[in-house]
Amino acid sequence: MSTAEFDPGAYKRTTTDQWQAAAEPWHRWGPTLEAWLGEATETMLDMAGVVPGSRVLDVAAGAGGQTLAAALRCGPEGRVLATDISSNILAFAGQSARDAGLHNVETRVVDGEQLDVEPGAFDAVISRVGFIYFPDQHAAFVGMRRALRPGGRLAGIVYSTPEANRFFSIPVSIIRRRAQLPPPAQGQPGPFSLGSPGVIEAAFERAGFTGVEVRHRSAPLRLPTAADFVRFARESFGALHQMLAGLSEAEREEAWSEIGRELSQYETADGFEGPCELLVAAGTAPAHADGDAA
Numbered sequence: 001m002s003t004a005e006f007d008p009g010a011y012k013r014t015t016t017d018q019w020q021a022a023a024e025p026w027h028r029w030g031p032t033l034e035a036w037l038g039e040a041t042e043t044m045l046d047m048a049g050v051v052p053g054s055r056v057l058d059v060a061a062g063a064g065g066q067t068l069a070a071a072l073r074c075g076p077e078g079r080v081l082a083t084d085i086s087s088n089i090l091a092f093a094g095q096s097a098r099d100a101g102l103h104n105v106e107t108r109v110v111d112g113e114q115l116d117v118e119p120g121a122f123d124a125v126i127s128r129v130g131f132i133y134f135p136d137q138h139a140a141f142v143g144m145r146r147a148l149r150p151g152g153r154l155a156g157i158v159y160s161t162p163e164a165n166r167f168f169s170i171p172v173s174i175i176r177r178r179a180q181l182p183p184p185a186q187g188q189p190g191p192f193s194l195g196s197p198g199v200i201e202a203a204f205e206r207a208g209f210t211g212v213e214v215r216h217r218s219a220p221l222r223l224p225t226a227a228d229f230v231r232f233a234r235e236s237f238g239a240l241h242q243m244l245a246g247l248s249e250a251e252r253e254e255a256w257s258e259i260g261r262e263l264s265q266y267e268t269a270d271g272f273e274g275p276c277e278l279l280v281a282a283g284t285a286p287a288h289a290d291g292d293a294a
Contacts, residue, residue, distance in 0.1 A: 006188055008135035012085070012111075015133055018238025019062075019086035025235035027063040027092035032223065032232065034065050040157050040217045040278045041066045041128060045073055047213065047282035048124040048155035053077040057122040057147050059112045059140070059156075060084055060130025064093025064105075070126060071102045081117065083110035115143035122147050127156040131200075135189050141207035148285040154209060155282035160195040160216065167221050167266070167274025171233060171259045175243045178255045191239070200281045209283030221274040226263040229272055230256055 019026075026033075034041075044066070050056055054074040058067045061082035071080045082097075082105060084090045090107040097105035110116055112127075113136050125144045134140040144154050162169035168191055176183065184190040194200040204212045223229050233240060234256060244252045266274050 006135075006185070011135055011189065014242055015238070016085050018242060019084070020088045022236050022238045023063070023086060023088035023092055026089060027096070029232055029236055030063060030065060030096075033063075036219060036221050036276070037065070037128060037157070037278075038069075040219055040280055041069050043215060043217060043280045044126055044128065044155045044157055044282075045070055047153070047215070047280060048126050049153045050074055050124050050126070054123045055121060056080045057115075057117060057125045057144075058082045059110075059115070059125060059127040059144060060133060061093055061107075062086075062089050062128070062130070064090075064096050064107075066126060066128040067093055067105060068096060068100055068102060070124075071097065071100075071105050074104065076104055079104045079106065081122075082107045083112065083115070083117075085109065085111055113139045113143065115140075115147055117147050119146050120149045123149060123152050125152070125154045129157050129159070131156050131158055132191055132193050133189055137189075137194070137203055138207060141203060141209070145208050145285050150285060150287045152285045153282055154204070154285070155280065158194040158200060158279050158281065159191050160277040160279050162192050162195075164277035165192070165195075165275065167229065167263070167276050170262050171237075171240060172243070174258050174262065175240060175255055178251065178258075179243055179246050181243060194281075195279060200279060204281060204283040208286055210286065212281065212283040214279050214281045217278045217280055219276045219278045221272075221276050223272045223274075226260055226267050226272045229263060229274060230260045233259075 050070050050073045052075040056070045061067050061084045064082055067080055067082040082093050087109050094107040113134055159165050201212045
């Protein structure tokens with residue numbers, strides 16, 4: 001799809017539909033997600049400055065694993081507002097909070113590019129692998145800055161480069177080839193859209209954040225076999241299903257079979273270990289109110 005053909009509204013509607021459909025399996029795979037992303041999540045909360053009493057906004061919260069981690073940190077005197085474009089997936093986040101006995105969590109369906117929240121109401125904004133889904137990342141970052149009090153912190157997790165994330169880039173490349181899809185143009189959303197050196201730093205700074213810091217975290221995705229990863233991806237990775245939509249059922253099955261064969265190279269005696277590198281980025285909102293960043 002060329003830049004001229006890219007329709008942000010259509011993309012967002014499709015993304016919403018994907019997460020509405022993937023909500024239950026994403027929730028069901030929660031233990032795998034936390035084992036995979038848990039260490040980076042703690043780094044994100046550290047860099048966001050989440051402490052007892054913090055008011056936290058979680059953008060693109062999904063099923064809420066990091067929401068619960070933030071709620072435990074900020075304690076009963078703090079609060080976490082978990083937002084997402086998908087009502088189905090937020091329902092699981094809310095239920096998980098109730099099951100955990102956490103009464104400081106609220107959920108609200110909100111578009112991350114149009115954050116309809118009280119300006120300056122939050123000490124921290126977090127997002128775990130959510131930034132990559134925004135067609136207008138700049139609008140999203142500016143909205144997050146507005147949601148923060150002066151001196152508040154934004155922190156989020158994104159994938160680094162395709163080369164460092166073969167667990168995901170291999171399936172993406174196989175599907176692109178089979179479906180004859182071009183790579184996304186610069187500026188379009190995608191799993192690696194913020195992963196190249198300097199890209200997320202520049203995006204934060206352009207939105208008005210200062211003191212931007214990025215930390216690299218190795219986060220291999222471990223499962224018993226490559227076949228287990230394929231099952232995880234088939235059930236939960238809506239973006240791959242969107243890419244496969246133009247293929248017949250038989251062609252989709254052939255693509256998944258090739259993905260399984262290619263990823264089997266990462267099986268060892270101890271199981272499947274898919275290479276993954278995450279970036280945890282953070283920045284500080286200005287200490288005084290200002291206009292929109294350019």
